[in-house]
Amino acid sequence: MPGLSVAYITCNAERCFAESLASVAGVADEIVVVDSGSSDRTLAIAKRFGAQVHVRDWPGFGPQKQFAIEQASHDWVLVLDADEVLLPPASGSIRDALATDTLPVGFVLRRYNYFHGKRIRFGDWGRDKVLRLVDRRRGRFSDDTVHERWIADGPVRRLDATIGHYSFENYKAMLAKLDHYSDLAARSMVARGRVVRRYEPPVHAVSAFVKSYILRLGLLDGSDGAGIALMTALGSFMKYAKALEIRQSSAPRATIGPNEPKS
Numbered sequence: 373m374p375g376l377s378v379a380y381i382t383c384n385a386e387r388c389f390a391e392s393l394a395s396v397a398g399v400a401d402e403i404v405v406v407d408s409g410s411s412d413r414t415l416a417i418a419k420r421f422g423a424q425v426h427v428r429d430w431p432g433f434g435p436q437k438q439f440a441i442e443q444a445s446h447d448w449v450l451v452l453d454a455d456e457v458l459l460p461p462a463s464g465s466i467r468d469a470l471a472t473d474t475l476p477v478g479f480v481l482r483r484y485n486y487f488h489g490k491r492i493r494f495g496d497w498g499r500d501k502v503l504r505l506v507d508r509r510r511g512r513f514s515d516d517t518v519h520e521r522w523i524a525d526g527p528v529r530r531l532d533a534t535i536g537h538y539s540f541e542n543y544k545a546m547l548a549k550l551d552h553y554s555d556l557a558a559r560s561m562v563a564r565g566r567v568v569r570r571y572e573p574p575v576h577a578v579s580a581f582v583k584s585y586i587l588r589l590g591l592l593d594g595s596d597g598a599g600i601a602l603m604t605a606l607g608s609f610m611k612y613a614k615a616l617e618i619r620q621s622s623a624p625r626a627t628i629g630p631n632e633p634k635s
Contacts, residue, residue, distance in 0.1 A: 373471040375401040377444035378452060380423075381436045382406070385454035386413040388538050392457050393421040396450070399463040406440040414454070432517030432556070441508045451504050451522070455538050459484070462533035466505060469531050477510040477526035478503050482534040487596050488542075495590025495597050496583070496604055502535065503528055518556035543599060550607045558614035568616040577609035 378400040382389065393403065403423040407415055408430040418425050426443055430436065441449045448470060452458075458466075462481070469479060481504050485497035492498060503522045511524040540546040561568065584590045585601035593600070 373467070374448045375446035376448050376450060376466070376470065377402045377404055377441075377446040378450045379404045379437070379440040379444055380406070380418075380452055380454055381408070381433070381440055382410060382414050382418070382454050383408045383430070384410045384412045384414060386410075386417060387541070388455040388457065389414055389417045390421075392452060392454055393417065393423070395458040396452070396463070397421075399450070399458070399466050402445050404440055404443050406436060406443065408436065432515070432520075434513045434516045434520035437520060438513040441506075441513075444508065447507055447509050449506055449508050451506065452535070453537075456483070457536040457538070459534045459536045462535070465531055465533040469505075469529075469533075475507070476529040477507050478522065478524045478528040479505040479531040479533075480528055481505065481531055483537050484534055485537045485539065487540060487600070490596075492593050492596060492600065494592045495585065495588050495600055497600060498588065498590075498593075500537070501530070504535070505531065517560050518553055543603070546603050550603060550610065554607055554610035554614055557611040558618060561611070561615045562618045566615065568612050568619065570616065573609045573613040573616065576612050577605040580608040581605035 376399060378396045380392075380403070382405055396403065403418070403421060404426070405415075405418040405423045406426045406428055407418070408428060415425060415427075424443065426440075428436070428439060431439075437451060441451065450466065466479075469475075480501050483500040483502050485492045485500060487497075503524065506522055506524065510526050511522055514521050514523055540549065581601050581604065584604045585598060590597035590601045
C-alpha cells in the first residue's frame with residue numbers, strides 16, 4: 373500500500389485546525405502545512421501534531437496548494453482545508469482504497485457542510501463532492517487564485533468517505549469571507565479579459581438565489597437555507613460588480629471640452 377501525505381494551506385486557521393489534524397492521525401504517514409503568515413496559534417498547533425511546516429508568501433489558492441503537494445514525500449496526497457475534518461470511518465475507507473491493486477488517479481469524497489452546529493442538507497451546500505485524494509504524479513492544481521480545482525490526468529473514482537466542513541461560525545464570518553473571495557474572483561475575471569456588462573451583477577445574483585433556494589431546495593433548511601442563498605446571491609453580485617468597477621476605474625476618463633460645463 374502506498375504511503376499517504378496530508379497537505380494543508382493555512383493562514384490564521386486555529387479555530388478547527390487541531391480537530392482536523394487529529395482526524396487524520398490514523399491515516400496520515402506525513403502532514404505537510406504551507407502557511408502564509410499566521411499570527412495566531414496555527415503554526416504551534418501544526419508543530420504539536422508533528423507536521424512539516426513551510427512558510428511562504430501568498431500566491432493564490434491554486435499555486436499555494438500545488439506547492440504544498442510538491443513538498444510531500446508520498447505520491448498519494450489527501451488535500452484538506454484547516455476547517456475540514458475526516459468523519460469516521462473515512463480513515464479506514466481511505467486505507468482500504470489505497471490497498472487495492474488497480475488505482476485510479478484520484479478519489480472523490482463526500483463533504484457535509486455545517487453551519488450553526490447543524491448539517492446543511494439542501495441548497496448549494498447540500499450535495500457536495502470534492503476531489504481531494506489524488507496521485508500527484510497524474511494531475512495538478514489549476515492556477516486560479518480562488519475556486520481552484522484539481523485537474524486529473526485520468527479517471528477518478530468515488531470513495532465511501534466523508535469530510536465534515538465547518539467553514540463559518542456565523543454570518544459575520546461568512547460576510548468577511550464573501551468580501552475577500554469576491555475581490556479575488558473579480559480581479560481574476562479582469563486579468564482573464566472578461567468584460568462584464570452593467571446588467572450582469574443583478575442577473576447573476578437573482579439566478580444564484582433562485583438556484584440555491586428554490587431549485588436546490590435550500591428553503592428546506594429553514595432560516596439558514598435562506599441566509600446561505602442570500603449570501604450566495606450577494607457573493608455573485610459582488611464578484612461581477614467589483615469586476616465592472618475595476619474596469620471602469622481603469623478606463624481613460626473623458627476630457628472636458630472648452631465649452632462644456634465642469635459639473
